[in-house]
Amino acid sequence: MEKVKCDCGHVNPYGTYLCESCGKPQMEDNQTLVDMRYEGVARRSQTYRKTFIDKIWNFFSSVKVGIWIIVLLLIASAIGTIFPQEMYLPPGERAAIYYEQEYGILGKLYFQLGLHNMYSSWWYLLLIASLGVSLVICSLDRVVPLHRALKTQRVKRHTSFLNRQRLFSKSDDVIETAEEDIQKAEKALREKKYKIYKEDGNLLAEKYRFSRWGPYVNHVGLIIFLVGCMLRFFPAMYIDENIWIREGEEVVIRGTDGEYFLRNDQFIVEYYDEEDERFRDSFERTGGQPVVETYQTSATLLKKVDTGTVGVGTELEEVKQYDIRVNDPLTFEGFSLYQVDYKLNELAEFTFTIESNLDDYNGDLSNISFEVDLYNPEMVYELDGGYRVEIFQYFPNFYINNRGEPDTRNRIPDNPRFIFEVFSPEVDHEEERGELSLVGVQINEPLVDEGEVNDYSIRMIDVDMNHVTALTVRRDRTLPILFVGGTIFMIGLIQGSYWHHRRIWLQNRKGVIWVAGHANKNWHGLKKDIEFIIEGTSIPMPEDQTDESNMIEEIEGVKGNDDATTK
Template structure:
């Protein structure tokens, strides 16, 4: 678009309100005060409106659009807190079943809408990306013209520029040497830590220009923080998994792609003793159950030997031993394993024996591993027992059919089929005697069972619950938060102030502008008035209000 030429000869970009060189208003607006927002320079969003790029830029540069994106993001984030996210439900639970069982129809709807994994959903990431784009475009749309205007500002300003500042005054007295008076004012303002520039005897005193960049430093910090948050969706940058390990067993460390294993050597729980711990005597007396003092996992971290296969439990070599306690994780190679939960006395193995006429048949004891059961057991004297169905955590579903809640053996039920020596279990036409067994349960499912299976022993095991964490996004989050705080302090505790003082026909003309805290600028004017006799300006915004005029343009914070 064509540039606008000022009477001073300077060519300004289309849409500029105040000449970048002399400050003269290039177009008339209602109200007496000059619009000093972004120093009256042209913003791209208010200038170019032709093509698709312009429309996208103008949309995201709007502060209202940014606020609506934040509101939508807050509403979406709050939806994720109605029920626990999938990462916080029991790791062995099926989400499609868990939410309905725990929270009913609302829970089922919550799962079906995808809110159970809200913060990793594509639409939530899209909102975060939109917020980031809005921050970038809105910042560039404002910071570039502002930087250009502040960098090019001259000492000598057009008389109409001075007249339309909020603080403005003309000396009543005519001075024989007004330049000397301005020299005295310059010395006084330097004592107030103003940066004073002179041109043709005129004066520009400026202070705390860096405060104008505070909001944009905030935006940079927020953008870096958002980048750190979005990087959490990449497995290489962020891992938050859980692993349950039974005593004496080895499990793959989730989130490491089979690179590391954890072995539970022993799990220990210690309780407060109401006789030993006198200081907790009163509190312990009010507790019906024992109160845990500490719990820990004596663990060993392992990895496949060199040349071994990742993901294979064979040929593992020890890396380190560590007693994992709350707030004392096992840490290695950026991974940290935290102690977060435990389970005592989980069923591990059931031992059964085959009986005939209430007498145990010698050599027919067999043990079922409840976590990985074999489906067939060959016993002495040609007896065979097969598992037809296994329900680790038994319940009846809506159709009154047997099912399992999860794979954890909290309520194990087993349907056995017994084949005596005279029956061939491999013959498809042969049917053995069927029994349904569990804890305090032994039912015959075929008529006139001759043989019975009895539960003779049960092995229990303690299980530890560990959280696996690796967070490479922390440097981004810390840096973003620190930069944001710097910008907040920068823009809140310092204020950009400017004082113009010019002479004309022996009179001194003063004007002042601040992006906020006008009271402080008035105090500086008062100091210059007392020290150097500089005219004390009137607040034209207050005068306009008294006269019923508008002061909107001049009172806006910058």
């Protein structure tokens, strides 16, 4: 599109409202005061509207669109807190079952809509990305032309620019000491730390221009912060997961690519002394239940050793031993292991024996027993005397589902049930079926037709329990990015909030002094500055033209002078 040449000779981009050099309006409007927002510069979103790229640019450059994206993000974030996200479900719980059981039809709908993993969903990340794009385009659409306009502004301004400023006045008569008065004002302005520009006896005083960039510095910080937030969804940048480790167990530490392991040597819980008077109120609140003073995991960090020999099993070497407590994590190579939870006396192992239900049985089965690991049971047990037991089905946390069938809530052995298949020495397990029995804590039921009895049954004779500790594995490489973004954001916020761009124009037009002032904020402070600099001079105090009566009077007084241009 063609550029617009002002009467002062400056060539302005198409769509310019105020000449970047002299300030003369390039478009007719009915406003009494000139619109100084963005210095009246031409913005791309207001001039180019034809191509597909223009439409995308114009859409995201709208402040209203940015606000709506923020509103949608706030609403979505609020919805995500109605029920706990999947990462915070109890260990071993299946989301498809848990939400419906705990929260009913609303929980089921919450899961089906994918809101249980909302913060990592594609549409939520798309909203964050859209906000970032909106910030970038909004900033570029305004800051580039604004910087150009402030850089090219001249001292001598067109009369229609001066008399349509909010603060404006001019002397009624010719002042013989106009030059001396402007010099006195210049000295006072320097005391106020204004930067002075002079041209042909005219003066432009300006300070705190840097505050105009505060919102854009703010945007830069926010964009960096959003990038840091989005990087938290990449495992290489951010890990925050829970692992449950039983005493004596070794588990691989997530996020280390199988290089590091952790062994739970011992879990310790200490309670407050019930006889101590200092803790009497705590015991009363808990109904006399023990109050935990501290709990810790005595752990050993292990590292995989590369033996260099093909076929050799994994060898682990001890790296360090550490007592992990609340707020006292084990740290290594950017990882931190925090103590967050525990579970005492979890069922770990059952011991079973075989009993005969035959009246004429003369054998001895008292020495036949087998142990079943509830976390990782073997499927077949070959026993003395030719007996064989197979696990037909295993339900770690048994319940009857809504179809009337046995099922398990999760893989944690809180209510274990086994369906064993027993083969006596006389039965060929490859050719015939064994006898089925449902066995668990305080339950032993033969799975046979009514009126029939199994020849052999399984009975539990011993149980072994274990303590389980929960640790959070955390690695956060996004913290430096978030810190930099947050710091830049605060710098921009302070920059735009505590300083305000102020400008004062003093022009000597054949002995008549014109005074105009503009501030993007804090007009009262600008008025105080002008009162200070004109003290002891004949320079008139500019009036605030937002007062309607003063506005009409001043506009009529300068009508007819619009043809005076800055040379």
